[in-house]
Amino acid sequence: MNIDRRQALAAVAATAALAAPWAVAQAAFPSRPIRIVVPFGAGGIADLTARAVGKELGERLKQSVIIDNRPGAGGVSAGELVARAEPDGHTLLLMSNGTAVSAGLFRKLPFDAQKDFAPVSLIGTFDIAVLVAQNSRFKTLAELLAYAKANPGKLNIATVAVGSTQNLAAELFKTTAGIEAQVVPFNGTPAVITALRSGEVDAGVEILGPVRTQITSKALRALAVLGDKRPVGLGEVVPTAAESGGPLAGFDVASWNALAAPAGTPRPVVERLQREVAAALATPELKQRLADLSVEARSSTPEQLGSLLGSEIRRWSQVIERARIARQ
Numbered sequence: 001m002n003i004d005r006r007q008a009l010a011a012v013a014a015t016a017a018l019a020a021p022w023a024v025a026q027a028a029f030p031s032r033p034i035r036i037v038v039p040f041g042a043g044g045i046a047d048l049t050a051r052a053v054g055k056e057l058g059e060r061l062k063q064s065v066i067i068d069n070r071p072g073a074g075g076v077s078a079g080e081l082v083a084r085a086e087p088d089g090h091t092l093l094l095m096s097n098g099t100a101v102s103a104g105l106f107r108k109l110p111f112d113a114q115k116d117f118a119p120v121s122l123i124g125t126f127d128i129a130v131l132v133a134q135n136s137r138f139k140t141l142a143e144l145l146a147y148a149k150a151n152p153g154k155l156n157i158a159t160v161a162v163g164s165t166q167n168l169a170a171e172l173f174k175t176t177a178g179i180e181a182q183v184v185p186f187n188g189t190p191a192v193i194t195a196l197r198s199g200e201v202d203a204g205v206e207i208l209g210p211v212r213t214q215i216t217s218k219a220l221r222a223l224a225v226l227g228d229k230r231p232v233g234l235g236e237v238v239p240t241a242a243e244s245g246g247p248l249a250g251f252d253v254a255s256w257n258a259l260a261a262p263a264g265t266p267r268p269v270v271e272r273l274q275r276e277v278a279a280a281l282a283t284p285e286l287k288q289r290l291a292d293l294s295v296e297a298r299s300s301t302p303e304q305l306g307s308l309l310g311s312e313i314r315r316w317s318q319v320i321e322r323a324r325i326a327r328q
Contacts, residue, residue, distance in 0.1 A: 029089055029269050033064040036259070037082050038094045039075035045126060045209045045293055049257050050094045052289045053123050056280035074102050074163070074328075076109060083111035087264035089273060093117060095258040095305075097165050097312050104317030105163045107327045113313065117260040118270050119305035121277040124295040125256045127208040127225040128169050130241065133196050134218050136203075141223040141244050144203060148179035155181040158192045158204040163325060168316055169226055169253050170205040171323040178247050183323075196220060207255055208234075209294035227254035232291050257295075258305050270302055 036054050040046040051067050058065035070078040075098050085091035093099075095117070103113050111117075130141060138144040148155040157174070159167040162185045170183045184201055186192045189210045195201045197219060204220075208231055214220040215234065224241040225231050231238055242251045259277060261270060278299040280286055287297045300308070320327070 029272060030061050030063045032090055033066050034058070034061065034090050034092065035066045035068050036092045036094055037068045037070055037078045039070055039072075039078035039096070039098065040094075041071040042069050045207060045295065046094060046096060046257055048293055049124055049290060049295055052286060052293075053259075053277070053280060056283065056286050057276055060276045060280055074105065075099060076102060076106065079113070079117075080110040082260070082262055083116040085262050087118070087262040087266075089261055089265050089269035091262065092120065092273075093260045095119075095260045095309070097256055097316070100309055100312035101163065101165060101168060101316045101320075103313045104320045105325070105328055114306070114310060116263050118263050118265045119302040119309065120259040120261055120270055121274045121302070122256060122258045122298050122300035122305050122308065123277060123281060124290055124297050125227070125254045126293075126295045127227050127231050127254055128166060128205060129208045129211065129215075129222040129231075129238070130173070130224050130226070131196060131204040131206060131211060131215075131220050131222055132202070133199065134221050136221065138203070138223065139221075141239070141241060144223060145177055145179060145244065148174075148177075148181050152180040153182065155179065155203065156201045157181055157183050158186055158195045158201040159183060159206070160188055160192060161185050163320070163328075165255050166205050166207060168319045168323070168325075171325075172253060172315075172319050173205065173226060173241070173251075175319075175322060176247055176251055193220070207294075212294055226251065228252040229296075231294065232296065233294075256308070258300070258308075260305070274299075274302060 036050050038047055038050045054065035054067055082091055082093035099113050132138050157170050159170045167185055174181045186195060189206060192204050192206055193214060196204045211220060215222050222238045224239050226241050230240060241248045281297040281299045290297045
């Protein structure tokens with residue numbers, strides 16, 4: 001055997017030896033329970049979505065999926081925990097547009113949302129609605145906008161805390177519509193509902209799921225959703241904001257949840273997770289379970305999720321700057 005051939009065979013053998021441990025690890029994935037770290041408390045839409053998807057994902061991977069709720073600090077604690085976790089696919093982050101908001105809202109984060117995570121897949125989107133009390137003078141979104149334009153600064157819109165998705169969606173809505181209105185933050189959805197029903201505020205902007213029973217029981221009325229499609233189950237009575245035309249034509253803002261792993265997670269592991277998530281979301285049972293939460297099941301490729309995250313970071317950073325919201 002000549003020396004060139006011996007060197008080539010030796011190189012192949014060395015490469016195989018280095019690759020073997022990774023191949024074994026990937027073939028064995030998952031080798032233990034998978035943890036999904038959720039940056040919200042138990043019982044909310046994000047938590048219930050994670051549990052529904054996690055249950056189906058666990059059955060497909062033949063491993064337990066544990067939901068680890070880590071609320072607070074705008075999702076920073078949860079993100080830091082996952083960013084520092086072993087990059088082997090066994091620890092995942094429930095990402096949301098809150099992840100994108102944090103990138104513009106906080107002066108300094110212990111992680112880079114675009115560099116320190118490996119996107120896996122989108123798992124669902126959910127509507128944000130413009131709400132009024134059932135006895136409100138405003139019967140349509142056009143009427144509300146007409147009033148706001150005729151009475152600059154007099155319309156007030158309730159949302160949850162400053163810097164929340166709902167709060168920033170309200171800021172983007174009024175800027176796009178070309179109206180002057182006061183966005184009034186409250187401490188949680190129940191307080192927003194109370195303020196609407198009591199007449200303390202004229203309108204509210206809130207995620208549809210938590211207020212759906214208020215709408216179906218006719219305590220509140222949804223004038224529109226801010227996304228690009230009418231909501232499932234309410235589409236006959238609730239239009240999109242874009243349908244009002246004018247400056248809102250093409251307006252599309254929705255909340256979303258996704259799964260991401262720590263950066264450095266082997267690509268085959270990410271691809272396995274993505275395939276199983278997509279297959280789970282395609283099942284009629286899980287689709288219905290999420291629809292009952294006012295969540296539209298929707299998967300994506302890792303690349304599509306990465307692109308969405310980047311565009312959302314740019315969008316919300318601009319909204320935060322225009323609204324002059326102090327960075328934390």
